[in-house]
Amino acid sequence: MNIKMTPLLPESDAREAALFFVVAALCFLAVLATLVARGTYTAAEAWTAQVEGEMTVLVSDTDRRGAESAATLIEALPGVERAHVLTDEELDELLSPSFGPGGIPDGIPLPLLIAVDAEGDTTALAAEIDTTLAEAGINGRADTHSAYAAEVRKALGTLRIAAIGTVLLLTMTAISVIAFATHAALLARKDIVDVLHLAGAEDRFIARLFERRFWLLGLKAGAAGSVAALAVTAIIVFSAQSSNAPSELLPKLSLDQWDLMILAVSPIAGALAARIAARVTVGRSLRSSL
């Protein structure tokens, strides 16, 4: 026979509704911060990798034909995927930020630039290109964009720290709020705690009642926050896909399996934090009595 017993802690009250909202909101913010940080990071990472695989070779004291043959020489080198002399239009586009949409004024000598797409270590390749061109009697110098990429990498590192810091801060806030709420619940239910204590309940037994309560609350609130974050992310992904704005530098919110895992794990992490906060708070409060 299974006899149903009323829970020893009475069902939730208004205070817990407020707590639910706070935990849900914190979880929402933490998930969103994680997803955006991760998306930004992924986008920037891909972009840096691309920049790092690019090189420009500036050739001088020669005409277009000389540049073409230099490009052919470069393309023959191992590790080079493609090398081509930039056309006047490509140059125009490249330099338009400096000269405006009117194009380059006539009479200004245009440099001859070879764009090189490479794979692997571009620094070694740059030296190799320089030697090859020198041996062929062509005056040229390769530029690896590495200094530029290093700047971007440094910015990415800062972004990562900021993202981790934000998530940590939100987690700590959630833990503090729950500890605070446990304390309030403990005071509000002191009558019950006292009776259980005097009836011989061990601290662990009493703590478990509160742990369970806040674990469930954390799970539910965390799930609500996570679902809200999912909805917002989905809207961002959808509107980014349906607009044709250049999206390379926008956060890459892909909702891939990693993102989905973050969404699934966050409520559990939140609930676990709630549970630990409850355990510590109850333990501490009980130990202050005999």
Add this chain to the structure above:
Amino acid sequence: MTQAGAPLASEPAVELNGVSLRYDTADDILTDIDIRLKPGTFTFLTGPSGAGKSSLLKLLYLAHAPTSGEVRLFGQRTADMSRNQLSALRRRIGVVFQDFRLLDHLTAFENVALPLRVSGEKPEDYRDEVVDLVRWVGLGERMHAFPPALSGGEQQRLAIARALINKPDILIADEPTGNVDPDMARRIFRLFIELNRRLNTTVIIATHDMHIIREFKAPVLKLQDGLLFADSSYEQA
């Protein structure tokens, strides 16, 4: 009731040595109290209102630590015990609180079952026992009522049933018959006596009720101005 680690018969079940108690106030509520109660004794505690009866009982059921002096239960110094050992000790003590301390959100049945539930026992195993005891205190019809819906006397009987359900080694009752009629009071005391004789339970009862004290002849301890006296005046009466 014999248990593993039960004391030697000669060892007092309850022992206070030089115990004083002071709350946040400046004055001692209890001063230098010595008590030795052998297992299976039945003792009344009396004294004027505010004398410190409830405070003394709180020391015995381990709700409070004394300000100075030592409390020993079954020969063990409570100050040396771990928190879990103290909990285990509390499970051997049944308490009827002066203010009942029933849990309003639990039914009469569940209130009585509380000490068993706290010990991790299964409802299937204690159901019949609890039902019998609730019936015995005359609340068979109110088995699933909540305490706020019970009269003062009914609440008191419920509190008594909760204190007895564990068949405790020590029973501590603080004014257990303050809210019941003389007939019920007599029935309750007979139960206490029966528990005392049959299970060798050490019983300590704080009461103002002179009739009861005279009827159930037992040693009387009297508290007055924080001091404890053995009072033999009732025995001649």
